[in-house]
Amino acid sequence: MEIDAVPQDNNATLNGYRKAVYARDASGRIQAVASSGWEVEEIVTTQAADSLRRQAEEALSAARAGTGSTLAYWMFERRMDVALLAQGSGRWQWQVRRDLLPGRWSALDARTQARYAQALGLTVETIGTCP
Amino acid sequence: MSLAPFAHRHAAHCESGVMANLLTHAGAPVSEAAAFGLSSALSFAYLPMVKIYGFPLVSYRMPPKAIIKGLRRPFGARLRFETFGSAEDGRARLDALLAKGQAVGAQTSVYWLPYFPPEMRFHFNAHNLVIYGREGDDYLVSDPVTEDPVRCAVDDMTRARFAKGVLAPKGLLYTLESLQHPRPAPEHWRRAIRSTCRNLLAPIPIVGVRGMRMLARRIARLDPTAEHSREWVGHVVRMQEEIGTGGGGFRFLYAAFLQEAAEAAERPALAAQADALLEIGDAWRMFALRAARMIRGREPFVPGTLAGLLNDLADRETQFFQTLRRIVA
Numbered sequence: 323m324e325i326d327a328v329p330q331d332n333n334a335t336l337n338g339y340r341k342a343v344y345a346r347d348a349s350g351r352i353q354a355v356a357s358s359g360w361e362v363e364e365i366v367t368t369q370a371a372d373s374l375r376r377q378a379e380e381a382l383s384a385a386r387a388g389t390g391s392t393l394a395y396w397m398f399e400r401r402m403d404v405a406l407l408a409q410g411s412g413r414w415q416w417q418v419r420r421d422l423l424p425g426r427w428s429a430l431d432a433r434t435q436a437r438y439a440q441a442l443g444l445t446v447e448t449i450g451t452c453p
Numbered sequence: 454m455s456l457a458p459f460a461h462r463h464a465a466h467c468e469s470g471v472m473a474n475l476l477t478h479a480g481a482p483v484s485e486a487a488a489f490g491l492s493s494a495l496s497f498a499y500l501p502m503v504k505i506y507g508f509p510l511v512s513y514r515m516p517p518k519a520i521i522k523g524l525r526r527p528f529g530a531r532l533r534f535e536t537f538g539s540a541e542d543g544r545a546r547l548d549a550l551l552a553k554g555q556a557v558g559a560q561t562s563v564y565w566l567p568y569f570p571p572e573m574r575f576h577f578n579a580h581n582l583v584i585y586g587r588e589g590d591d592y593l594v595s596d597p598v599t600e601d602p603v604r605c606a607v608d609d610m611t612r613a614r615f616a617k618g619v620l621a622p623k624g625l626l627y628t629l630e631s632l633q634h635p636r637p638a639p640e641h642w643r644r645a646i647r648s649t650c651r652n653l654l655a656p657i658p659i660v661g662v663r664g665m666r667m668l669a670r671r672i673a674r675l676d677p678t679a680e681h682s683r684e685w686v687g688h689v690v691r692m693q694e695e696i697g698t699g700g701g702g703f704r705f706l707y708a709a710f711l712q713e714a715a716e717a718a719e720r721p722a723l724a725a726q727a728d729a730l731l732e733i734g735d736a737w738r739m740f741a742l743r744a745a746r747m748i749r750g751r752e753p754f755v756p757g758t759l760a761g762l763l764n765d766l767a768d769r770e771t772q773f774f775q776t777l778r779r780i781v782a
Binding site: 323334335336337338339340341342343344345346350351352353354356360361362363365366367368369370371373374400401402403405406409410411412441443 | 463464465485486504506507564565570571572573574575576598599600612616617618619621683684687688690691694702705706708709712727728731734735738741742744745748749
């Protein structure tokens, strides 16, 4: 890639940050230049972020309707899935899946609740509610 | 090792950037590209059994910590690694090192670093940065992927250092204790290149050019009508271009290394290979571009086309690394 071909697409996902990209200058030397982003990266990052956001929104409506749990909402809100939450809390995935059932949260013992709170970086009270 | 102010340099990749900056700080001026190449960090692996948000891991470089550890031999460097059982111990140890004026490498989770752009904060646990001081409740941080040094609250940094999950950092800190060869010998440069050729041409189905072909076969099998297939391809591109400056970016970085190596490894023919690799990097970017256009519906979603591009890349890289291997033999 030549230096003048380095994309400067002002990616919204980079929020003003610039990343270093290596390209060839006029004298043929390859060096790092700052790039404000490439549209391609923005497309795929937005796709991934939207997918997580959509899951969070669905979980939120389910939690409000009582057909889902508040823990499920906070899991997606914190950009986690069952695998990540299991690793973060030190629980088995099947336990996490069970704990995501509606109404299950208040039945958990205080120690387990605290483990989820720690993994999500939230307080126990917050996880029991939804915004 | 020295009390000089820490010189921050912007880098394409966190681990090579951290090591280049730490080595330079310790008196061995080295570019990011040299740190990346001398540790033989370029690679390719398709690991369908490792899932990230439910998608397979596609990696364009060696596993985390390969650069840090790979630089020990060429520089004759002694590194000290420390992990901690509790966040409190980890924080105290970091503060003690900083009080001595040390620049300290640390492994963190991107998700918990508040200065990162919100959209970029995914749960990725192997992000490297240098902490070079503390002022009040803030650490002074040289994060190689940011243009300038940043500040990060002590509590946030501690949280990021003790994130759980795959590749959990466990508060990992590393410091350079001593350094024997500020300028690695030409043979070290050649050895590093040979090792990269061996990786890319490895006779293992999920690694190197064979891994690319396996990924191509998997993409060709995707159902063109399913939304999930678009997310699958988007994930591959994201691993390539966004996470640690994957495929195209790593090829450009390695090209910069080969350009330096032409002189440092005493193999002038490497300069032409640097240009050849830039062209391959452009082809990787073309693959990403076509994929993104298909995801957005700007051209019909045809997995077979993408698989074909990937197979072409595997062909070109096979030829490229065979030539490279002959030059440094």
